[in-house]
Amino acid sequence: MRTCLACDTPIYGRVDKKYCDHNCRNAFHNERNRSNRKYVQSVNRNLAKNHRILEELIENEVVEVKVQLIKAMGFKPQFITSCEIDEKEGPLFFIYDYCYQQINEQIVIKIRELETYRNSA
Numbered sequence: 001m002r003t004c005l006a007c008d009t010p011i012y013g014r015v016d017k018k019y020c021d022h023n024c025r026n027a028f029h030n031e032r033n034r035s036n037r038k039y040v041q042s043v044n045r046n047l048a049k050n051h052r053i054l055e056e057l058i059e060n061e062v063v064e065v066k067v068q069l070i071k072a073m074g075f076k077p078q079f080i081t082s083c084e085i086d087e088k089e090g091p092l093f094f095i096y097d098y099c100y101q102q103i104n105e106q107i108v109i110k111i112r113e114l115e116t117y118r119n120s121a
């Protein structure tokens with residue numbers, strides 16, 4: 001038995017019918033759009049926070065910090081804007097205009113020249 005994707009009511013009729021009616025179809029799409037938006041917003045918030053944390057450290061002239069410590073500050077390493085593999089240095093993780101490397105248990109922060117960054121973006 002096929003059921004409506006929005007309200008789970010059994011549906012009859014055309015084989016490709018997925019909803020009872022327009023209302024259920026709209027409700028389903030609105031809900032999906034809302035949760036997609038929420039997800040994008042949460043990724044953006046996490047990226048902004050990571051950026052703020054790096055900025056704060058740089059402003060305080062801290063460019064090397066223990067992974068454990070930066071995580072305790074709220075930094076989430078899984079949120080990056082891009083990654084490049086440097087042949088000599090290994091992976092460089094970018095958060096907008098900042099980037100960092102992880103060397104053992106240490107995070108080393110680098111500021112990328114904005115011009116270079118814009119040219120490659």
Ligand SMILES: [Zn+2]
Pocket residue numbers: 004005006007008009019020021024
């Ligand atoms: Zn329905």
